[in-house]
Amino acid sequence: MSDKVYRASTTAPVNIAVVKYWGKRDAKLNLPTNSSLSVTLSQADLRTLTTASCSASFPASEGDSLLLNGEPSDISGARTQACLRELRSRRAALEQADPSLPKLSTYPLRLVSENNFPTAAGLASSAAGFAALVRAIANLYELPTSPSELSLIARQGSGSACRSLFGGYVAWRMGDKADGTDSMADQVAEASHWPDMRALILVVSAAKKGVSSSSGMQQTVATSGLFRERIATVVPGNMAIMEKAIAEKDFEKFAEVTMRDSNSFHATCADTYPPIFYMNDVSRAAIRAVEAINEKAGRTVAAYTFDAGPNAVIYYQEKDTEAVVGTFYHVLQGADIGGWKSADIKGLKPTIS
Ligand code: PMV
Known part of the structure; x- marks a missing residue:
């Protein structure tokens, strides 16, 4: 042998x-x-x-x-x-x-x-x-x-x-x-097609998620009426717009679909019986912070998305780093939305090395 x-x-x-x-x-x-x-x-x-x-x-x-x-x-x-x-x-x-x-x-x-x-x-x-x-x-x-x-x-x-x-x-x-x-x-x-793209990950909680994605999905498929609408029309529409936005490097469209799709996914979770909540108050504060950043910039410079947990991923373009990361930093320092620590803020390049 x-x-x-x-x-x-x-x-x-x-x-x-x-x-x-x-x-x-x-x-x-x-x-x-x-x-x-x-x-x-x-x-x-x-x-x-x-x-x-x-x-x-x-x-x-x-x-x-x-x-x-x-x-x-x-x-x-x-x-x-x-x-x-x-x-x-x-x-x-x-x-x-x-x-x-x-x-x-x-x-x-x-x-x-x-x-x-x-x-x-x-x-x-x-x-x-x-x-x-x-x-x-x-x-x-x-x-x-x-x-x-x-x-x-x-x-x-x-x-x-x-x-x-x-x-x-x-x-x-x-x-x-x-x-x-x-x-x-x-x-x-x-990744080189859109070299300006960046992602910022905000760690809200290090805890393991309460409802695993498998059982969350099972419950959603079984009990949410909104979910049927999501798979029949919302997602096919989002896929088509997203592919076009990426091809054209259209950040405003990319951002809008990213945020809408995250909202739609979490809405189906809330529509299950009993409801599932992956986001918490700090997650919702991050959504408001992104809205404030976009409003201040006068255009969409940041997009949030949440998976099956409370942590936020914020997409933005490098040219808007100051507006996004800078503002986020100040918002977080403002302690208005407890739970964030500046050490938790990590700017990540979504490019393959
Ligand atoms: O790959 P799974 O079974 O852990 O499911 C992932 C589900 C989401 O992260 C919420 C969405 C996604 O497309 O990644």
Whole structure:
């Protein structure tokens, strides 16, 4: 038995949606009820680094394992298992076609992942996490797969992870096939297409979210009437306007759709029975602060968006840094909206490094 250890490493960035994914039409395959669109943030700021290794010498009794930020992490969940199964079966097909290949698909996998941002920061790390995990194993197995094909696999780990396989502006097309083979991501524009774009992340709370995105989605699909309107007309409209705004680098339109879509998503959450609230008073104060900034500037220079938690992501253009970051800083210093700390303010370039 060879004791050779095969190894591959990769990094994947965090993405923040401007047209949100919210709702599954198939929970097992993670198929969405609507398409979505996100901006990939700079890897220098937020990314997961994952190393995958395997060897015939790793004891089979240990099975597959994941060390996340130095701590053993449970990978027995259906989502992670679906990703591992898909990757193994693709590798097994290669091994069957070429019997001279080492049988990596039969060896236990050791995965080691690290985030370059505090996991406790309350920022969604599952997108970068699953994207890095899938690409690291695909590289280890030398699978001839494109980012879009990998996005099909990462999607099964965490829906939003499929968008983290690309930099820049990324769409996840919902597809209409029952087996999900057309529900994948593609790049709408490179980050370099709009080099002025920036994102500011305001950490309101480092606490884990109260209602997980999976159960929040399930409850929304089951009980919200507003949600039906959202997926039938609101999101298709937002996707079309957003793609055009990005193509034309039209910040006013980009910002309006970003804010409207965040509002629409949170409204469907409030429309569930019982209602779900992800934003808190500090989040709402951030919305008012963005409105005040835009009013003062006499045009839209900042856009807020909130995922399934209270933290705000503010998009703006570098040329408006003073108006946005400067004003935010003063508003926050004003202590009118308690909960923010200046140390929590981090300007991030949503460009891929
Ligand atoms: O990928 P998940 O299952 O954690 O869901 C993410 C949902 C949102 O972050 C709220 C929206 C999105 O499109 O990323």
